[in-house]
Amino acid sequence: MGLKLERQAAPVWVQPLLPVLAIVLTFGLTSVFVLLAGANPLRAYYHFLLEPLSSRVSLLEMLVKATPLLLTGIAVAFAFRGGFWNIGAEGQFLAGATAATAIGMSMHGMPALVAVPLMALGGFVAGMAWAFVPAVMKVELHADEVVTTLLLNTVALLCVSALLNGPWRDPISQWPQSPEIASTAILPKLVPRSRLHLGFLFAVFVVLVVGFILTQTTLGLRMRAVGLEPKAARFAGVRVERTLLVTALVSGGVAGFAGMVEVAGIHYRLIEAISGGHGYTGILVATLGNLSPLGVVLSALFVGLIDIGSQTVSRALGVPVYLGDVIQATLLLVTLAVLLLQNYRLSWRRGGAL
Amino acid sequence: MTDANEAMLVCMRGIWKQFGPVIANQGVDFDLKPGEIHALLGENGAGKSTLMRILYGLYRADAGSIAVGGAEVAIHSPRDAIALGIGMVTQHFALVPPLSVAENIILGQERGLRLDLRTAEGKVASAAKRFGLSVDPRARVRDLSVGQRQRVEILKVLHRNARVLILDEPTAVLTPQEIEQLFETLLRLKTEGVSVVFISHKLHEVMRITDRVTVMRAGKVVGTTATHQMSPSELARMMVGQTIVGVSKPPRTGQGSVVLKLEDVWANDDKGVPILKGVSLEVNTGEILGIAGVAGNGQTALSEVLEGTRPSTRGRMWVCGKDITNASPDQVMQAGVGRVPEDRHESVIDEMTVAENMAIEHIDEFSRFGLLRHAQIRQHAERLIAEYQIKARPNDRVRTLSGGNMQKVILARVLERNPRAIVVSQPTRGLDISATEYVHGKLLEQRQKGAAVLLISEDLDEILKLADRVAVIYNGKIISVMPAEEANPERLGLLMAGVH
Ligand SMILES: Nc1ncnc2c1ncn2[C@@H]1O[C@H](COP(=O)(O)OP(=O)(O)OP(=O)(O)O)[C@@H](O)[C@H]1O
Ligand SMILES: [Mg+2]
Numbered sequence: 001m002g003l004k005l006e007r008q009a010a011p012v013w014v015q016p017l018l019p020v021l022a023i024v025l026t027f028g029l030t031s032v033f034v035l036l037a038g039a040n041p042l043r044a045y046y047h048f049l050l051e052p053l054s055s056r057v058s059l060l061e062m063l064v065k066a067t068p069l070l071l072t073g074i075a076v077a078f079a080f081r082g083g084f085w086n087i088g089a090e091g092q093f094l095a096g097a098t099a100a101t102a103i104g105m106s107m108h109g110m111p112a113l114v115a116v117p118l119m120a121l122g123g124f125v126a127g128m129a130w131a132f133v134p135a136v137m138k139v140e141l142h143a144d145e146v147v148t149t150l151l152l153n154t155v156a157l158l159c160v161s162a163l164l165n166g167p168w169r170d171p172i173s174q175w176p177q178s179p180e181i182a183s184t185a186i187l188p189k190l191v192p193r194s195r196l197h198l199g200f201l202f203a204v205f206v207v208l209v210v211g212f213i214l215t216q217t218t219l220g221l222r223m224r225a226v227g228l229e230p231k232a233a234r235f236a237g238v239r240v241e242r243t244l245l246v247t248a249l250v251s252g253g254v255a256g257f258a259g260m261v262e263v264a265g266i267h268y269r270l271i272e273a274i275s276g277g278h279g280y281t282g283i284l285v286a287t288l289g290n291l292s293p294l295g296v297v298l299s300a301l302f303v304g305l306i307d308i309g310s311q312t313v314s315r316a317l318g319v320p321v322y323l324g325d326v327i328q329a330t331l332l333l334v335t336l337a338v339l340l341l342q343n344y345r346l347s348w349r350r351g352g353a354l
Numbered sequence: 355m356t357d358a359n360e361a362m363l364v365c366m367r368g369i370w371k372q373f374g375p376v377i378a379n380q381g382v383d384f385d386l387k388p389g390e391i392h393a394l395l396g397e398n399g400a401g402k403s404t405l406m407r408i409l410y411g412l413y414r415a416d417a418g419s420i421a422v423g424g425a426e427v428a429i430h431s432p433r434d435a436i437a438l439g440i441g442m443v444t445q446h447f448a449l450v451p452p453l454s455v456a457e458n459i460i461l462g463q464e465r466g467l468r469l470d471l472r473t474a475e476g477k478v479a480s481a482a483k484r485f486g487l488s489v490d491p492r493a494r495v496r497d498l499s500v501g502q503r504q505r506v507e508i509l510k511v512l513h514r515n516a517r518v519l520i521l522d523e524p525t526a527v528l529t530p531q532e533i534e535q536l537f538e539t540l541l542r543l544k545t546e547g548v549s550v551v552f553i554s555h556k557l558h559e560v561m562r563i564t565d566r567v568t569v570m571r572a573g574k575v576v577g578t579t580a581t582h583q584m585s586p587s588e589l590a591r592m593m594v595g596q597t598i599v600g601v602s603k604p605p606r607t608g609q610g611s612v613v614l615k616l617e618d619v620w621a622n623d624d625k626g627v628p629i630l631k632g633v634s635l636e637v638n639t640g641e642i643l644g645i646a647g648v649a650g651n652g653q654t655a656l657s658e659v660l661e662g663t664r665p666s667t668r669g670r671m672w673v674c675g676k677d678i679t680n681a682s683p684d685q686v687m688q689a690g691v692g693r694v695p696e697d698r699h700e701s702v703i704d705e706m707t708v709a710e711n712m713a714i715e716h717i718d719e720f721s722r723f724g725l726l727r728h729a730q731i732r733q734h735a736e737r738l739i740a741e742y743q744i745k746a747r748p749n750d751r752v753r754t755l756s757g758g759n760m761q762k763v764i765l766a767r768v769l770e771r772n773p774r775a776i777v778v779s780q781p782t783r784g785l786d787i788s789a790t791e792y793v794h795g796k797l798l799e800q801r802q803k804g805a806a807v808l809l810i811s812e813d814l815d816e817i818l819k820l821a822d823r824v825a826v827i828y829n830g831k832i833i834s835v836m837p838a839e840e841a842n843p844e845r846l847g848l849l850m851a852g853v854h
Contacts, residue, residue, distance in 0.1 A: 218721045218725075221710065222717070229699075233714075235663055235683055237714075237716075239682070
């Protein structure tokens with residue numbers, strides 16, 4: 001008797017369960033670290049997962065954390081579905097944040113109805129521009145976009161750093177941070193005395209739009225075809241290069257828009273840590289969400305929860321905050337492993353008979 | 355276990371296998387004697403591959419038992435099967451292209467830490483010689499032809515001391531010469547006591563080399579008999595359950611005008627070496643022009659150039675006077691060319707649904723302002739499924755269809771548009787008898803409707819049956835064009851070998 005894996009597509013009903021399996025496995029594995037930190041894993045996970053859900057303040061804060069992740073997550077999921085392996089959401093996010101800040105700083109005296117759309121557009125276009133280079137290199141020169149988009153992340157970070165230590169250095173505090181954007185360019189709060197801002201609704205809207213594109217439009221069908229089988233897509237008359245380019249630009253634009261939302265919703269200025277890895281976490285969110293829009297929503301909320309949870313747990317039990325990071329990283333690895341299981345089927349093995 | 359079964363090398367009893375709603379095997383019994391060549395016959399989707407995949411441990415039966423050499427065994431993986439002396443060559447080869455032949459053969463079998471390649475190469479060479487499987491042990495697999503790769507797969511199985519060799523449609527990808535060589539090998543294996551399971555849709559092959567035949571229909575065994583007691587038509591009736599009416603070519607109506615025209619077309623292969631060297635052709639309305647040739651003489655490139663997936667380096671092509679030289683696939687389709695390529699997997703997207711695949715070539719007609727009209731896509735699929743008798747539902751992923759039904763999906767999406775010119779390559783490769791007749795009927799129907807059909811096939815019978823004129827391609831050139839009445843297998847065979 002024993003469990004056995006067979007190479008065969010898992011039944012359909014298993015698919016939604018896989019992320020849950022990933023989460024359970026992750027908590028199992030990371031309990032080792034919790035123990036090492038001198039805490040009881042069960043209590044730790046209570047503070048991690050349940051306590052934040054029981055308070056209004058941390059619930060709202062979870063939505064705040066999820067806002068940029070919804071956007072970077074859907075940006076990455078969109079690109080991956082279309083066969084463009086965009087690892088560069090981080091760089092596109094920074095480009096969008098920078099452009100949005102530049103616009104926001106010059107909007108003094110403008111009404112919000114002008115300032116906010118302009119900033120949003122600026123963030124989107126800048127993100128697109130940052131994705132344009134790797135996209136063209138892939139289409140024209142067959143340069144691997146995994147490498148080019150990844151490299152451009154560093155370039156973006158260095159540019160931001162140069163700006164903040166040079167022309168944009170805050171004249172008042174002399175900190176490496178930009179001056180504040182115009183007050184009308186700031187996204188209004190959704191709930192008073194919280195940090196939850198209009199950007200959350202923007203993010204939900206963008207996820208809906210992307211979901212609509214994927215399932216309801218010819219572009220979505222072509223993209224999915226290119227993502228699944230570029231050769232057959234080309235045969236069927238899809239212009240593969242053009243489709244890849246559009247995929248990359250939309251993905252980069254959404255990631256850039258995420259940068260704008262963080263500037264206009266949370267920080268009101270550009271700082272070096274504006275992203276703090278939201279672009280990379282977007283890859284986790286997209287993967288955990290199985291590249292589907294609904295999955296991205298659920299996983300963005302979950303990762304937001306872990307973010308908040310790592311603070312509550314460290315307050316309550318005195319364990320380091322970066323336990324949250326360890327859990328996130330483990331989650332990514334476990335998710336990838338679990339997704340591979342999709343191609344297998346678990347079965348009981350009886351001795352002797354078949 | 356009864357006495358009769360003890361003489362059997364393999365005994366499969368009551369095998370059940372279900373995929374979702376589809377029951378691929380419903381209580382199948384199958385026996386294999388030592389040293390026999392045993393044919394497994396059946397229509398597309400009858401469950402032949404499934405049964406053999408269970409024997410080789412690729413699938414797990416839902417119920418049933420397997421005995422090897424009289425003892426009941428549990429086969430959970432190919433590893434278990436190999437340990438029992440069972441080997442299988444599937445249609446998708448499992449070779450590592452950058453490695454050499456010898457390396458591929460000993461892969462996964464090397465003992466200890468040191469890899470003694472020299473000895474392995476010697477062993478492979480002697481085994482190759484013994485079984486008449488000529489292949490250079492040092493050659494890189496990526497440089498080998500399909501036929502040679504198949505020989506490597508067979509050697510790999512034999513190298514593991516297999517007593518049972520399962521071949522799933524081995525001849526579908528081979529040239530007539532390669533098929534002859536394969537048969538010689540199989541007969542030699544038989545004299546060495548190896549049992550062979552031979553899956554094929556070609557009855558004359560089954561008649562020629564097999565000792566016994568098991569016929570399957572819709573997941574069940576219809577019967578097992580000695581091959582020499584059966585005639586091809588009896589076998590066909592057993593497979594289908596009724597007599598098959600073959601289609602035949604009606605006489606041509608009048609002289610057509612030129613639809614498809616190629617003038618001195620050149621093209622390179624993927625390595626940049628010329629593979630088409632000045633092909634000139636004309637195909638008229640209501641005519642089927644057959645292109646005969648040994649695989650690798652430029653047929654694939656010729657169809658790709660016409661499909662818009664391979665650039666030509668010189669020359670020009672027209673459809674109804676419209677220049678389609680180096681046009682993209684969508685421009686070629688716009689010009690009225692329907693395309694059925696050689697490799698099904700290059701023209702359908704396996705992970706998408708039947709309905710999506712049927713609509714994708716003309717997706718703009720199934721949308722408004724860039725929005726898909728799902729209801730229309732679905733109805734379109736339902737209509738084609740009914741019309742072409744495809745065993746599938748609109749939302750099934752194409753990956754789960756049997757080979758024959760996949761081919762019908764491609765044919766349906768092309769033929770329903772009544773294209774002016776049709777470029778078809780190997781349209782019945784891997785199809786069962788009735789599906790083949792069906793496809794032939796559809797092609798002749800298009801010819802009657804006035805389409806110009808360019809039929810590329812390695813199956814001479816198919817060409818002689820359908821074509822009005824026959825062209826022979828050799829070394830990238832058309833070396834002869836003749837009316838079908840003047841073509842016969844002997845004459846074509848010589849031309850295909852480059853003798854003229
Ligand atoms: N992995 C799978 N998932 C779902 N259905 C499958 C799978 N493999 C086979 N089937 C279904 O099982 C049935 C039998 O398929 P199988 O491949 O055994 O047929 P076959 O006799 O080999 O046909 P062919 O001559 O076309 O190769 C078909 O209806 C097929 O669609
Ligand atoms: Mg099969």
